[in-house]
Amino acid sequence: MLVIWNGDRFGTKIYKNGIHPLKMCDWQSSLARKYKINLIKTMIYRVFKIVSGHYLGSEIENLKNIFLNSNYPIKILNNEINSFFSSNKSKNFMGPNSKKIYLGLNYLGEKTETFANKIKNLCEKGLPGSVKVEVYFRKNSSLLSNFSKNYKNYDQKESPCVYKIPCKNCNLNYVGETGRILSVRVSEHSKFRENSALSSHHKDLGHEIDFGNANVLFVESNMRRRKIVEALCIQKYPHFLGNTGYDLKIF
Numbered sequence: 001m002l003v004i005w006n007g008d009r010f011g012t013k014i015y016k017n018g019i020h021p022l023k024m025c026d027w028q029s030s031l032a033r034k035y036k037i038n039l040i041k042t043m044i045y046r047v048f049k050i051v052s053g054h055y056l057g058s059e060i061e062n063l064k065n066i067f068l069n070s071n072y073p074i075k076i077l078n079n080e081i082n083s084f085f086s087s088n089k090s091k092n093f094m095g096p097n098s099k100k101i102y103l104g105l106n107y108l109g110e111k112t113e114t115f116a117n118k119i120k121n122l123c124e125k126g127l128p129g130s131v132k133v134e135v136y137f138r139k140n141s142s143l144l145s146n147f148s149k150n151y152k153n154y155d156q157k158e159s160p161c162v163y164k165i166p167c168k169n170c171n172l173n174y175v176g177e178t179g180r181i182l183s184v185r186v187s188e189h190s191k192f193r194e195n196s197a198l199s200s201h202h203k204d205l206g207h208e209i210d211f212g213n214a215n216v217l218f219v220e221s222n223m224r225r226r227k228i229v230e231a232l233c234i235q236k237y238p239h240f241l242g243n244t245g246y247d248l249k250i251f
């Protein structure tokens with residue numbers, strides 16, 4: 001491939017070294033006709049893939065001359081060239097003035113992909129050869145990202161919070177919220193007096209709860225917001241059976 005700087009953009013052409021062939025296998029040779037036709041197709045495709053839109057016309061013309069030198073009938077050459085450029089292979093053809101548009105969509109499930117394809121088709125059919133749409137998907141931001149993890153100047157250990165206590169025997173956690181400080185709440189939990197998901201996990205499965213690794217996930221003094229964050233954190237972390245929170249009715 002030969003890369004050329006045009007003053008304002010790069011272009012590509014077929015690179016021709018000293019031994020670049022000026023002839024192909026001759027049309028009169030005793031090779032099956034099918035293979036000769038396929039040779040034309042392959043060479044057109046090669047030019048199409050390598051050469052930038054600006055030089056496509058002249059490079060196709062060069063290719064045609066090489067085949068004419070090899071006694072290929074002009075009618076067959078023209079047919080193959082025309083059928084290639086009206087076929088699917090060239091539907092992504094970028095003309096010299098064509099633009100690539102990058103479109104970012106927040107991914108909201110499979111329907112986002114269907115929507116992206118519709119937009120792509122509409123643009124490319126409506127403006128053939130002049131626009132190519134590349135869609136990329138962004139991970140949708142989570143509800144939890146609307147809450148900040150910390151308040152400035154708040155001491156995590158001394159503030160109302162949403163917290164997580166892991167199990168020592170499995171990868172599950174207890175997620176809870178408290179309007180008091182974490183250590184007080186943890187010491188209550190450690191007595192297993194309450195009828196909670198934490199107590200059941202310990203009593204029913206015989207698993208040891210890792211109170212030493214209890215940690216604050218979010219500092220939040222507003223009770224309602226804390227309940228929402230708790231519910232979102234329960235969804236986020238693998239949790240003990242029965243560890244349910246505030247019933248979030250989002251939709």
Ligand SMILES: [Zn+2]
Nearest residue numbers: 167169170207
């Ligand atoms: Zn466990």
